[in-house]
Amino acid sequence: MKTEKVHFENARGDQLTGRLALPPDQHPHNFAIFAHCFTCTKNLIAVRQISDALAREGFGVLRFDFTGLGESSGDFSQTNFSGNVGDLKAASAFLESEFQAPSLLVGHSLGGAAVLMAASNLPSVRAVATLGAPSEPQHVTHLLRSSLEEIQSEGRARVQIGGQGFTIEKQFLDDLQAHVLPEVVKNLGRALLILHSPQDQIVGIKNAEEIYLSARHPKSFVSLDGADHLLGNRSDALYTGKVIANWASRYVPWPKPEKIKSDHQVVARLEQEDEFTTELKVGNHYLTADEPVEFGGNDFGPSPYEFVSAGLSACTSMTLQMYARRKGWPLEAVETHTSYSKEHAADCEDCETNSKSKIDTFRREIRLIGPLDAGQNKRLMEIADRCPVHRTLDSITEIKTKQVSE
Numbered sequence: 001m002k003t004e005k006v007h008f009e010n011a012r013g014d015q016l017t018g019r020l021a022l023p024p025d026q027h028p029h030n031f032a033i034f035a036h037c038f039t040c041t042k043n044l045i046a047v048r049q050i051s052d053a054l055a056r057e058g059f060g061v062l063r064f065d066f067t068g069l070g071e072s073s074g075d076f077s078q079t080n081f082s083g084n085v086g087d088l089k090a091a092s093a094f095l096e097s098e099f100q101a102p103s104l105l106v107g108h109s110l111g112g113a114a115v116l117m118a119a120s121n122l123p124s125v126r127a128v129a130t131l132g133a134p135s136e137p138q139h140v141t142h143l144l145r146s147s148l149e150e151i152q153s154e155g156r157a158r159v160q161i162g163g164q165g166f167t168i169e170k171q172f173l174d175d176l177q178a179h180v181l182p183e184v185v186k187n188l189g190r191a192l193l194i195l196h197s198p199q200d201q202i203v204g205i206k207n208a209e210e211i212y213l214s215a216r217h218p219k220s221f222v223s224l225d226g227a228d229h230l231l232g233n234r235s236d237a238l239y240t241g242k243v244i245a246n247w248a249s250r251y252v253p254w255p256k257p258e259k260i261k262s263d264h265q266v267v268a269r270l271e272q273e274d275e276f277t278t279e280l281k282v283g284n285h286y287l288t289a290d291e292p293v294e295f296g297g298n299d300f301g302p303s304p305y306e307f308v309s310a311g312l313s314a315c316t317s318m319t320l321q322m323y324a325r326r327k328g329w330p331l332e333a334v335e336t337h338t339s340y341s342k343e344h345a346a347d348c349e350d351c352e353t354n355s356k357s358k359i360d361t362f363r364r365e366i367r368l369i370g371p372l373d374a375g376q377n378k379r380l381m382e383i384a385d386r387c388p389v390h391r392t393l394d395s396i397t398e399i400k401t402k403q404v405s406e
Contacts (some may be wrong), residue, residue, distance in 0.1 A: 053241020
């Protein structure tokens, strides 16, 4: 997965650090922000895996460390829930300035409560998804039970959460109590997806019920049966990312592939601003062609010569399997490996200075799998040279071109 390290400032001037996950094969069609759980960071395994799963579905996903956590600057003891909401607004402003305003917010645990609070102040947001979120922000105080009395009497206390030490001040508790989430959820005005595990031992499933009952439609609930609070199982995290992406496609702007009309079998369309990234209509299928990054492309799809090589490989495998079936031979599978290059002709007299001395060369290796005898192997290798695409490439080819009007 392609990721970029990014930095931006919050309203207090603290520098926040994040990672922007980008789709491997296209420009993002939407951007999302992922808010991590209380005292977690952007590098929590589940956060990375869910972000990557969303990126594979075409989202650009910003996950960042809240103030005073991970790689972000600031004093954690001076932060609170309101500060987390403010950090989300700063993240949204950064995306809007540098890329595109977010249309989706995703929040885990207390981060889920934070995205619910932030969404109504972010006009670009169309959908919100929460994972194991509490129905009230002050639910997090159960993690501080042993230190609550000290925090109240002394104004602060050092607490251990997840094996790490954090200083919690009284203002943090006061701020949690000041936020009434059910009323915010009732007036959210965004599509809402609630994901929660019935086995969650940190934030009980009752919280999901309370959020759901407070919300207005459109609202959805998905049970993450068997998952733990931190979604430590990779399959649970990847499933969650795919579910969020598919659900969000109903509510965020989702590009529809342009239906290119033509009487020809293949159409290639390239917009001026897309460099080498070319949309293809191949029969009834839509594909993308591109060039490698080192040649100025985005590497969102195969190069033109890779498509040609792919055609030779596919045709070879099809031809051999069809011939073996007709003969009743035990060809269980066939692999055709092909690569393309320009190489000097064997009889070249002036190879170094004559550019015309190079010829197009396809190197093909065929792996025949199955209990074939020597005669069958030999015959199939002969048949490989008779596949239609091989014959086309090996013959004199004529290309007739004319300009057509719109």
